[in-house]
Amino acid sequence: MTIQQDERLEALSGWLVETLKLTVEAVEPASSDASFRRYFRAYSNGMSFIVMDAPPSRENVRPFIRVAALLRNAGVQAPEIIATDEERGFLLLTDFGTRSYLDALNAASADRLYEDALDALALMQSGVDIETSGLPPYDERLLGVELDLFRDWFLGLLLGLALDPSDSEVFDDLKQRLIASALEQPRVCVHRDYHSRNLMVTERLNPGVLDFQDAVIGPVTYDLVSLLRDCYISWPPSMVEVWMIDHYTRLCETGVLDSVDLDLFRRWFDLMGMQRHLKAIGIFARLKLRDGKPGYLKDIPRTMNYVTEICRRYPEFAGFLSFLDNRVLPRMSLDKVT
Template sequence: MDSRLTALTDWVRQQPGFTQAHPETVSGDASFRRYFRVLGQPDAGAPRPFIVMDAPPGKEDVGPFVAIARQWHAEGIHVPAIHAENREQGFLLLEDFGDELLLDHLNDDNVDHLYGLALGALSHIQATAEPADYPLPPYDAALLDREMALFRDWLLEQHLALELTDQEHCLLDTTFALLKEAALAQPEVPVHRDYHSRNLLVLGDNADLGIIDFQDAVRGPVTYDLVSLVKDCYIRWPEEKIDRWVEDFRQMTRNAGLHQADRDTFRQWVELMGMQRHLKASGIFARLAIRDGKRRYLDDIPRTVNYLLEASHRQPALRHFHEWLATRVIPLLEPQVA
């Protein structure tokens, strides 16, 4: 018996307009959170759907989600409005953005329009103030190190069963240190930290985007969310499109006073930040498959590692890492793709 679902149902039915609610599963995500849809009439109008988040206390904390959602919503960011909350039980009743993931809508004809919306919303996020009751944690050296370690621990050693030599450990340590230094040198802004096509929902016939899964937001490098979007782990776009989106965003955010970088500097920030992001993501995908049994994420590892291969090829300082990746790791991934 699902005691959490029973408690969630009891709580929802105590909210005005939801006395007859029957939660139906929408999805889980890469964490312990679950989401359910309910119909309600909180304003005595026609029944309409809402989302209930189940975040088990001890495993998930709804506090950051609530603080960030209220701050961003107040500043005009299209995040779900919070209709009711129970922080002790880990339940939230939220505005429903539907199920139309950006990923499922993208095609060559509409991607520039939809990415334009996403880039505009991102520049807006980067200009927001911090929540008064929840200063965003820093994207500091320790966090960057922990994230890149996922590549070694979960992808290389656990998933690919590589027995790394001392020389290979040294190569990885040197690469990680370079990427960490580059990330910490960038101007800092609010960072969503998972800003990609599965966390953006298409609303109103491609007229707007809803933003979800922002509870892990931090204050960190100005290009982190940009590279999450334009070098998405779930979909690939031609380099010429990526170049244009990066330059559009550079100009947008420079005009907003968020940095003073020229074109070449900003593109270099994107390249190195993307490598940090993709080291982390490929390790997380392996961990989700091995530890949590979510094997569908294995399909996204080759695309993610290929971003690493291409970016390192353009970095003379990372030539040895690039050669090692090409000869030691990529051949082990190719049979899995086949």
């Protein structure tokens, strides 16, 4: 912990006691995430709370506050915001406990937990008004910037792999196809990180949903593939197919999808997964190289496997699959990103 972080923890503790007048028995680390935010668990009068520390020079708590209200109004269990100090980047939140979906998922619990998670996703997709939400669009520019993370941080900086003109042509073609597929989908509220680490197992209104501050208005399949083809845990394709079709059926019934063929929805789902997984691989590399967080490297092989599986399913990605097979995967093995 740096001196600056120590100073922020001291200021945060002072805010709880002096400003909020809480009798605080203890403050302990709860978690950190892939950003500059930190979370602490504070104990007061037999209750526990989560306190977010978001340094204003690095993070803005206002999107978190806005999206939390949108989700709660839609019936999704986002944390209740009890107190705020927006200028200093402190939030006091309700505590969903310590058991994440990633901790709880197994063969016996998966169907029940995913049913709850898909219920919450359906509420978010149908219950947030995309016209009045004020959320930014998941547009062509943002989709492209995210895909460039794979090229710049993973291929270039982590693997030291420079693209020749032929490779660049293949990658640019891939980008165009993935972006076009994303932009032709119906638009809904998109959490952007709806997966097992950000869903907490709760006794009522399961799950508790976290880390939603980057929400946008975008493709209907994004959060679905984020959940079902999770970078941190994988399931047999047959199970993923059943859950995907169940959600597709619900979207049709609720009117979110209008006359969309299942085969087209499946293609959207597959290609959206490629965009997300390539982005995630780039982010994992950046976390290692820029932020000194190497722990995410172990999740790259699982995430890359999703990409190669989809490339094999669609002939138009044969060129990119060849590039991965011949240039990327051997370098991953040499660099021990496996």
